[in-house]
Amino acid sequence: xxxxxxxxxxxxxxxxxxxxxxxxxxxxxxxxxxxxxxxxxxxxxxxxxxxxxxxxxxxxxxxxxxxxxxxxxxxxxxxxxxxxxxxxxxxxxxxxxxxxxxxxxxxxxxxxxxxxxxxxxxxxxxxxxxxxxxxxxxxxxxxxxxxxxxxxxxxxxxxxxxxxxxxxxxxxxxxxxxxxxxxxxxx
Amino acid sequence: xxxxxxxxxxxxxxxxxxxxxxxxxxxxxxxxxxxxxxxxxxxxxxxxxxxxxxxxxxxxxxxxxxxxxxxxxxxxxxxxxxxxxxxxxxxxxxxxxxxxxxxxxxxxxxxxxxxxxxxxxxxxxxxxxxxxxxxxxxxxxxxxxxxxxxxxxxxxxxxxxxxxxxxxxxxxxxxxxxxxxxxxxxxxx
Numbered sequence: 291x292x293x294x295x296x297x298x299x300x301x302x303x304x305x306x307x308x309x310x311x312x313x314x315x316x317x318x319x320x321x322x323x324x325x326x327x328x329x330x331x332x333x334x335x336x337x338x339x340x341x342x343x344x345x346x347x348x349x350x351x352x353x354x355x356x357x358x359x360x361x362x363x364x365x366x367x368x369x370x371x372x373x374x375x376x377x378x379x380x381x382x383x384x385x386x387x388x389x390x391x392x393x394x395x396x397x398x399x400x401x402x403x404x405x406x407x408x409x410x411x412x413x414x415x416x417x418x419x420x421x422x423x424x425x426x427x428x429x430x431x432x433x434x435x436x437x438x439x440x441x442x443x444x445x446x447x448x449x450x451x452x453x454x455x456x457x458x459x460x461x462x463x464x465x466x467x468x469x470x471x472x473x474x475x476x477x
Numbered sequence: 478x479x480x481x482x483x484x485x486x487x488x489x490x491x492x493x494x495x496x497x498x499x500x501x502x503x504x505x506x507x508x509x510x511x512x513x514x515x516x517x518x519x520x521x522x523x524x525x526x527x528x529x530x531x532x533x534x535x536x537x538x539x540x541x542x543x544x545x546x547x548x549x550x551x552x553x554x555x556x557x558x559x560x561x562x563x564x565x566x567x568x569x570x571x572x573x574x575x576x577x578x579x580x581x582x583x584x585x586x587x588x589x590x591x592x593x594x595x596x597x598x599x600x601x602x603x604x605x606x607x608x609x610x611x612x613x614x615x616x617x618x619x620x621x622x623x624x625x626x627x628x629x630x631x632x633x634x635x636x637x638x639x640x641x642x643x644x645x646x647x648x649x650x651x652x653x654x655x656x657x658x659x660x661x662x663x664x665x666x
Contacts, residue, residue, distance in 0.1 A: 291622075292540055292547045292620055292621070293547070294546070294547060295540055304490065304491050308514075309498065309515045311491065311496070318620060319620075326493070327618075328493075330517065351479050353481055353482055354592035355501065355503065355511075355514050355516060355593070356516050356517070356589070356592050356593050356594045357589050358596070359481065359592070360479045360480070361592055399635055399640070399645065400640065401640035401641050401644075401645055402639070402640065402641045402642060403591070403642055404590060404642070404643065405544040405548060405641050407496075409544065409545075412642055430511065433479055433506075433507075434479070447649075447653070452588070453586070453587065453588035454588055454589055454592055455589060455591070455599060455642060455646045456642050456646075457588075458586070458588055458645075458646040458650065459643070459645035459649065461649050462634070462646065462648050462649035462652070463635060463645060465649070466633075
């Protein structure tokens, strides 16, 4: 039977306003030590697929420095201290990144972003009746262009350029939701 | 039109044998300077959806330390620096973690685990005709239990108590592949 390991010590390997890496000395149930084990500490994330009445995804095109490429994908970001809940965070990210707002929104999934070495989870949302009535407001390190794409085209997930794990994961949860609620599927 | 940033300066902020952090100072097309941007450096990852001929997925139960929990998931792992033969990585990880071997591998999707802050890609492979053969050969840091589960049961992934985004992604790619190749969809005999 697999058991959790015991944390013997944790040192702060790196910290600044953007990144925290904590390194633990770990003891396995059989007594073996694993040292160091690095964990990247992050805030909770949200990811949102906002659909317009005509069945288009409000997607974004932005430069992602990790991949060093311009990517096409869904709205998302970190939950901030002032967000009362994850739903509010998703609505805020949508408006800031695209200028769109949604009427109804439901959570369709929740999963670890990367459970091997990252401690946060990501909440996936599906939004309906998106309209461009808000105000786009980007962070200093953001450079974003909203793009409308028919849901069926986005679902194929075979456009040019890099793909994002959590957007494919969102599509998995969305399709599971539409399977249970076929009347909600965009025509 | 969104353009890539220009890297003005790049420093290796942290490096050991497990983790690299590169910190860049960047300039956007409009001249705006992004003073500090961290990129986590990792080698490419491979995740496997191992299917048996009687419609089961071969899964692993292991302790995932960042989450602090024991979890069920798909086998997979990290490539070595310079490695580019993903089928070989998939076959090695499958054998090491589960002791199973596959008759055939199919590439079903590639994506970035996190293109915002991480520089590596993740390759998903469908492993067909898996059979238990050898014993596991685990790394010192690994401790893994192997189990088989009907594919259809694991597909209801949203019902599991604890879920992993990267495995939901694997199921997305698997479903897309089975829609195009319905003859390969795992079914119980």
